[in-house]
Amino acid sequence: MSSLQRHLRDIERVPPPNLWPEIESIEARPLLPEPRGRQLITAGVALVVVLAGVLIPLGLLRLQGSGHGLSSGDDNVILIAVVSQSMAPTLSAGDAAEVDTDAYRNASPSRGDIIVFHDPKYPGIEFIKRVIGLPGDTVDIREGSVFVNGQRVDEPYVSPVLDRHSFPATLVDPGRLFVLGDNRTDSNDSRFTLGQIAEDQVIGQVVGVRFGAASAASSPPPPAAVNSPSVTNSSGA
Amino acid sequence: MDDLRVEKRDDIESTYREHGKRLWWALLAYTGDREVANDAMAEAFAQALRAERGIRSPADWVWRVAFRIASAELKRRGRIAAPVDRPYEIDDRVSSLLSHLAKLSPRQRSAIVLYYYAGYTTKEIASMTGSSGATVAVHLHRGRRRLRELLEDGDE
Numbered sequence: 001m002s003s004l005q006r007h008l009r010d011i012e013r014v015p016p017p018n019l020w021p022e023i024e025s026i027e028a029r030p031l032l033p034e035p036r037g038r039q040l041i042t043a044g045v046a047l048v049v050v051l052a053g054v055l056i057p058l059g060l061l062r063l064q065g066s067g068h069g070l071s072s073g074d075d076n077v078i079l080i081a082v083v084s085q086s087m088a089p090t091l092s093a094g095d096a097a098e099v100d101t102d103a104y105r106n107a108s109p110s111r112g113d114i115i116v117f118h119d120p121k122y123p124g125i126e127f128i129k130r131v132i133g134l135p136g137d138t139v140d141i142r143e144g145s146v147f148v149n150g151q152r153v154d155e156p157y158v159s160p161v162l163d164r165h166s167f168p169a170t171l172v173d174p175g176r177l178f179v180l181g182d183n184r185t186d187s188n189d190s191r192f193t194l195g196q197i198a199e200d201q202v203i204g205q206v207v208g209v210r211f212g213a214a215s216a217a218s219s220p221p222p223p224a225a226v227n228s229p230s231v232t233n234s235s236g237a
Numbered sequence: 238m239d240d241l242r243v244e245k246r247d248d249i250e251s252t253y254r255e256h257g258k259r260l261w262w263a264l265l266a267y268t269g270d271r272e273v274a275n276d277a278m279a280e281a282f283a284q285a286l287r288a289e290r291g292i293r294s295p296a297d298w299v300w301r302v303a304f305r306i307a308s309a310e311l312k313r314r315g316r317i318a319a320p321v322d323r324p325y326e327i328d329d330r331v332s333s334l335l336s337h338l339a340k341l342s343p344r345q346r347s348a349i350v351l352y353y354y355a356g357y358t359t360k361e362i363a364s365m366t367g368s369s370g371a372t373v374a375v376h377l378h379r380g381r382r383r384l385r386e387l388l389e390d391g392d393e
Contacts (some may be wrong), residue, residue, distance in 0.1 A: 002353070004353050004384065005354070007334060007384075008354040009354075010330045010332060011262045011263075012262055013328055013331050013336060014265060016257070016261045019261075020250070020282075022275075022279045023282040023284075026283035045287050049294075066246065138284075149284045149288070150284055150287065150292070151287055151288055171305050171306075171309055173312070174309060174312065175313075
């Protein structure tokens with residue numbers, strides 16, 4: 001044994017802790033504690049499929065049951081026009097997304113949330129993507145299936161996946177989020193040049209969508225969108 | 238709980254019994270910080286338990302994940318380990334070892350600990366730390382030279 005090895009063995013003079021009870025208690029915490037966004041968007045997609053025909057004429061599909069109405073009194077909710085297909089089928093170009101700018105005032109984004117954010121690399125552009133990995137998570141994609149911390153993520157909001165690409169296991173850095181567009185074949189996101197995005201650049205959470213509301217009165221833009229930034233998902237890379 | 242899950246849990250638990258101490262000591266040598274070592278190890282094993290698919294080699298998997306978590310935490314704290322002013326008891330030989338290790342770069346430290354203490358090859362370390370074998374060899378070489386200097390100074 002080299003002297004280096006011998007010196008390093010000195011570390012064994014420190015009594016090691018028994019961490020197993022703690023490990024079991026961490027493990028008991030669900031990896032995906034049914035975050036609001038995930039449940040709601042899942043429900044939203046189901047609704048889109050079942051009820052789209054009924055609701056689209058009304059122009060509004062609420063993804064969140066209560067608390068985030070779009071009444072004029074709710075001034076923390078802004079409408080933004082969706083201008084790309086990167087979040088299809090959940091959001092399509094021409095839809096208007098309802099964004100709660102208060103959602104993360106006292107909370108952090110959860111996995112599954114759809115968020116609107118800026119990125120310093122693309123000044124003046126707002127993006128819409130879905131949160132996949134939180135700081136400290138390891139995200140990888142195996143032939144199109146997303147895994148967070150080794151556990152496969154159930155993604156009912158993604159269209160029957162055409163995308164069979166893989167992405168190597170990546171640790172999400174502190175203060176960063178790993179985001180993907182639902183439209184995996186046509187989205188610039190954390191897999192590509194967008195990279196991991198900064199948590200402090202998040203503007204708000206998408207809590208509802210008005211289908212076609214942004215294109216219905218495409219020029220000029222609908223009144224509701226006048227005071228709102230337009231959103232690009234920057235298709236492609 | 239179904240049988241598969243029980244089997245997996247037993248598998249991970251026996252990995253803990255077999256590798257837990259050694260991994261913890263390695264993490265302590267790498268981070269110089271008991272709390273970071275505890276957190277990284279607990280989280281790595283918890284992730285192994287949560288993993289839906291069986292992990293082919295749980296031991297290698299938890300070593301890799303624990304070191305990655307520890308490395309991210311060190312970056313987050315924006316400092317390398319500073320083993321002075323420990324709030325807990327630690328004997329002189331350990332504290333001098335940790336203070337020597339703290340003078341290496343994090344990458345030199347991980348290379349030294351994983352190679353000389355844990356017995357991984359440079360190629361395995363490269364795969365664990367997301368680096369290349371040649372880069373690991375360079376860190377290992379520089380870290381070894383520096384650590385030997387420090388140890389010789391300390392012995393005099």
